[in-house]
Amino acid sequence: MPPDWSDYQENAAVFFRGLGMHAETNASLSGVRTTHHVDVAVRSEHSGFSILWIVECKRWKTKVSKLHVLALRQIVTDLGADRGVLLCEAGVQSGAAEASNLTNVSISSLKALQSTAYEQIHAMRIRDLFDRVEACKVRYWAIPKTIRIECGLRPEVGDLSYSGANIIDVLSELLSKGLRGNYPITCDELRSTVARLPALYESSEVLLRILAPVVSELESRLEVGEAAFKETDSA
Structure with a gap:
């Protein structure tokens, strides 16, 4: 059986596919400086405009830190992606939410997304x-x-x-x-x-x-x- 983190990634991909978006797990994407291996790459087309979201899945028992938010922000910038989404079920440490405020990185949980999807x-x-x-x-x-x-x-x-x-x-x-x-x-x-x-x-x-x-x-x-x-x- 696949490990829990693999299930979590796939469940996240299934969620975005259910919204009519294309989602690829364990994707390798070339950025300006380097190649990034991301948990889920989500793409969609709206009025001829392509959108790319980078989704990082943290199915941990501990809260996600500010450093993980900053790391995702760097990946999003290097790839020229439109948005980064950090999914974590255990919540975030103090400072992590502030690091995402007024940026193109969102923090949520898969459970929360599923309940308030649209x-x-x-x-x-x-x-x-x-x-x-x-x-x-x-x-x-x-x-x-x-x-x-x-x-x-x-x-x-x-x-x-x-x-x-x-x-x-x-x-x-x-x-x-x-x-x-x-x-x-x-x-x-x-x-x-x-x-x-x-x-x-x-x-x-x-x-x-x-x-x-x-x-x-x-x-x-x-x-x-x-x-x-x-x-x-x-x-």
Whole structure:
């Protein structure tokens, strides 16, 4: 019979597969600096955007320490993964939870995930979208105004066409409210109308379904703008 830790890994993989995601146990993934052997690699596609989560399974009798959280954070960074998930049934030591706060590493247990599956998974996906929007904000303002206009990221004065700045502001507001989880959530009606987005969202599922494609479109437009800027800068 396989050892308990092997069963735990497989049960975690089965859980994510049950949510429609691809999960591979004992995966070997190449990072920037080295190859990492991870317990479970979880992948999914949303609106053409690939997502990778690294899941580490700690079926121990002792609590997980801060060092294990920091180690997972390093692996996630080196692999360029979207999120790390640390599963442990015995809980965590003092400092471990703080080490994961405001990062893309989540701490839970398989039992907790199974009992509140969709809520926790949706919360993780909302956090991923929020982080992507924050990165988009930096990328947007790094592109000169003239190129933003040329590439359809910014309208001319008086024009009501696509506005990356307005989209970013509305996405940030909605996703930050989504992270708090108090549904339904709303956004300023005028700003949401200009962004061509609904002002009301009844659930996390609705929020994700509507906003994920918007974030992907924003990222695609930014890629075009960045490429144009690079050409201009090198000319």
